[in-house]
Amino acid sequence: MKIGLFGSGRVGRLHARNIAEHSHAELGAVYDVDTAASQNVVDQFGGKLARSAEEIWAMPDIDAVLIASSTNTHVDLLYGAVHSGKAAYCEKPIDLDLEKSKRFAVIAEASDVPIFVGFRRRFLAELQAVHDRLRSGSIGRIEMIQMMARDAQPPPIDYVKVSGGFLRDKAIHYFDLLCWLTDDAPVEVHAVGSCLVDDSIGIVGDVDTVMVTLRMTDGALCQIANGRRSSFGVHESIEVYGADGRLRWDPGARSAVMSATDGGVLHIPPKSTDIYFGQESFAAALDSFVRAVKSGEAMSPSIGDGIRAQIIADAATASLQSNRPIAISY
Numbered sequence: 001m002k003i004g005l006f007g008s009g010r011v012g013r014l015h016a017r018n019i020a021e022h023s024h025a026e027l028g029a030v031y032d033v034d035t036a037a038s039q040n041v042v043d044q045f046g047g048k049l050a051r052s053a054e055e056i057w058a059m060p061d062i063d064a065v066l067i068a069s070s071t072n073t074h075v076d077l078l079y080g081a082v083h084s085g086k087a088a089y090c091e092k093p094i095d096l097d098l099e100k101s102k103r104f105a106v107i108a109e110a111s112d113v114p115i116f117v118g119f120r121r122r123f124l125a126e127l128q129a130v131h132d133r134l135r136s137g138s139i140g141r142i143e144m145i146q147m148m149a150r151d152a153q154p155p156p157i158d159y160v161k162v163s164g165g166f167l168r169d170k171a172i173h174y175f176d177l178l179c180w181l182t183d184d185a186p187v188e189v190h191a192v193g194s195c196l197v198d199d200s201i202g203i204v205g206d207v208d209t210v211m212v213t214l215r216m217t218d219g220a221l222c223q224i225a226n227g228r229r230s231s232f233g234v235h236e237s238i239e240v241y242g243a244d245g246r247l248r249w250d251p252g253a254r255s256a257v258m259s260a261t262d263g264g265v266l267h268i269p270p271k272s273t274d275i276y277f278g279q280e281s282f283a284a285a286l287d288s289f290v291r292a293v294k295s296g297e298a299m300s301p302s303i304g305d306g307i308r309a310q311i312i313a314d315a316a317t318a319s320l321q322s323n324r325p326i327a328i329s330y
């Protein structure tokens with residue numbers, strides 16, 4: 001499968017490497033408005049240097065595209081993918097404007113062009129294990145969920161400026177995970193935030209440290225803590241408390257998944273080879289996309305999943321700005 005890549009920044013380069021290393025994919029072409037950046041990717045990972053997006057849409061041998069450009073460019077590129085009939089892997093979030101994403105979703109659904117949204121954490125083997133255990137009811141009805149995610153350091157300020165804010169940019173991953181893990185969706189959110197890591201983030205009107213409380217349809221409560229700094233490296237964990245036990249994912253710990261029920265405690269050793277699970281989850285998400293395009297199976301995460309996470313992120317942002325709980329409707 002020949003893939004055209006849009007964007008050669010931090011994440012675009014990672015995808016370029018994964019495409020080049022995938023046994024059923026190759027990098028067909030690369031476009032970035034910054035030609036030096038795309039040339040660099042082409043030199044390292046192959047493909048043709050494209051001078052415009054249109055050049056990629058017109059290439060008959062490009063089967064699919066991967067959109068890893070700045071968030072505010074995704075929807076225009078997604079329309080290009082639909083009009084040229086090329087399957088698309090789109091980085092999260094779909095867009096910063098929910099109505100724009102929804103309008104695109106209607107067009108995408110009317111076409112049969114498959115669209116995949118890059119919520120890559122779903123593809124970590126350990127989180128799949130947590131997902132399957134929750135779905136099989138191993139800890140009973142879910143009562144509380146606690147998610148912690150701190151990046152090693154903040155991204156460049158130019159990225160922050162066009163990111164749509166911390167909740168739309170970062171917490172959106174955990175909004176998606178929450179829905180995927182629980183097979184439910186939040187109906188209320190309350191977010192509070194501070195700027196503690198980098199003053200320049202506050203100057204552009206954003207926060208770098210947030211605590212988000214969510215109430216699910218069935219009453220279960222979730223807390224998500226996100227920060228842009230962790231002095232000892234990327235730090236993420238998820239803990240779920242159910243009526244009959246507790247499940248914990250903690251890739252930094254010796255047992256990556258721990259399940260405690262009245263039947264005993266079970267430790268599952270780490271499966272990830274990459275403690276920071278960046279490369280591994282991006283590669284596994286790409287693999288899932290490639291397989292789905294080849295087999296014709298439905299895309300997951302879908303455009304609908306992307307919109308649901310965006311609705312939650314918008315409500316959380318409104319809550320942060322107004323400092324009050326906000327009801328969420330879909």
Ligand SMILES: NC(=O)c1ccc[n+]([C@@H]2O[C@H](COP(=O)([O-])OP(=O)(O)OC[C@H]3O[C@@H](n4cnc5c(N)ncnc54)[C@H](O)[C@@H]3O)[C@@H](O)[C@H]2O)c1
Pocket residue numbers: 006007008009010011012031032033034037068069070071073091092093118119120159169
């Ligand atoms: N899945 C994840 O875990 C994850 C992590 C970080 C970022 N992201 C997402 O990936 C996207 C890119 O993030 P990044 O960190 O690589 O940002 P970045 O700023 O490092 O790179 C973005 C690149 O897009 C290019 N670009 C801008 N407009 C373009 C256009 N019209 N066509 C082609 N290229 C264009 C820029 O020149 C730049 O090289 C964002 O949407 C972000 O939300 C996802």
